[in-house]
Amino acid sequence: MSVTVRVPAKVNVQLAVGPARPDGFHDLANVFLAVGLYDEVTAAPADELRVTCAGPDAAQVPLDRTNLAARAALALAERHGRPADVHLHIAKDIPVAGGMAGGSADAAGALLACDALWGTGASRAELLDICAELGSDVPFSLVGGAALGTGRGERLQELAVGGDFHWVFAVADGGLSTPAVYREFDRLTPDAPAPEASPALLEALRTGDAAALAATLSNDLQAAALSLFPALADTLKAGTEAGALAALVSGSGPTTAFLVKDADAAERVAAALRASGTCRTARPATSPAPGAGVL
Ligand SMILES: C[C@](O)(CO)[C@H](O)COP(=O)(O)OP(=O)(O)OC[C@H]1O[C@@H](n2ccc(N)nc2=O)[C@H](O)[C@@H]1O
């Protein structure tokens, strides 16, 4: 018997970042939107904890206990006083170290898959609690849809979305370390104001208005990501020239996100980005996508 869970990637349509806190994290107003690029995590009984991974970026994924999926299984097992005797297989389609919460998706997926496999019966509140311990983005990977994350991004308020949005994601050659991008933000922004969600952006999500969303997208980490990975400016320019409504760095990058009018525009912009030579590949996807779910 095995259990497979599908989990979406995310893009941050607003990422407002405050000053560094005493614990090293930053307070955020983080508007998450789940997008239809997915990892699948399968949990099956095994003699001991084992992780395998397949997919184009699999070589960059650690298979030891530092893997976020393994950490999720260990955290659930420990709380319930049982061994983490499970084989976790990750079918990886979300870019690694790309700012799309791929590791977080695998953590949320492993948690849900182990809960079902082991019959743990953890409540939603307990699962969300474990998610928050594992990482700031992990609760959103479980919930999906759209949500405003406050605190370090782990305290979620679900948001209504009035329609589908179409995107293209340009996958960069290489990754960026999330802590390094936050450190660069601190260096570039010595007097960051307290973060606040944009009412105009929340309204654009609520009405499903792509043009209004395009006018309100923002990412306070973008300048830091560009400072560490200057070639991203060429990718942003290529997508904009190809007709995207708006372009921004996804979270801590280096994946870049292009909001487009419809599915046809997504195919056109993706083709232009691939031909531009400014990214490794370009992937169309729609949002919102559902959160982690057993298949
Ligand atoms: C950039 C985003 O992806 C936007 O959603 C997230 O803020 C990052 O979330 P994540 O990868 O789950 O991050 P965590 O695993 O919780 O933290 C990794 C590191 O990122 C930095 N970090 C993360 C979240 C936050 N609110 N402030 C931070 O400064 C810290 O240096 C932390 O040590």
Ligand SMILES: Nc1ncnc2c1ncn2[C@@H]1O[C@H](COP(=O)(O)OP(=O)(O)OP(=O)(O)O)[C@@H](O)[C@H]1O
């Ligand atoms: N299951 C996992 N999948 C991918 N990377 C993992 C996983 N577990 C641990 N890692 C490590 O975490 C690092 C960041 O990977 P991840 O793909 O989660 O980055 P990210 O998408 O930029 O994260 P975020 O958007 O949440 O900041 C990788 O370089 C890898 O070493």
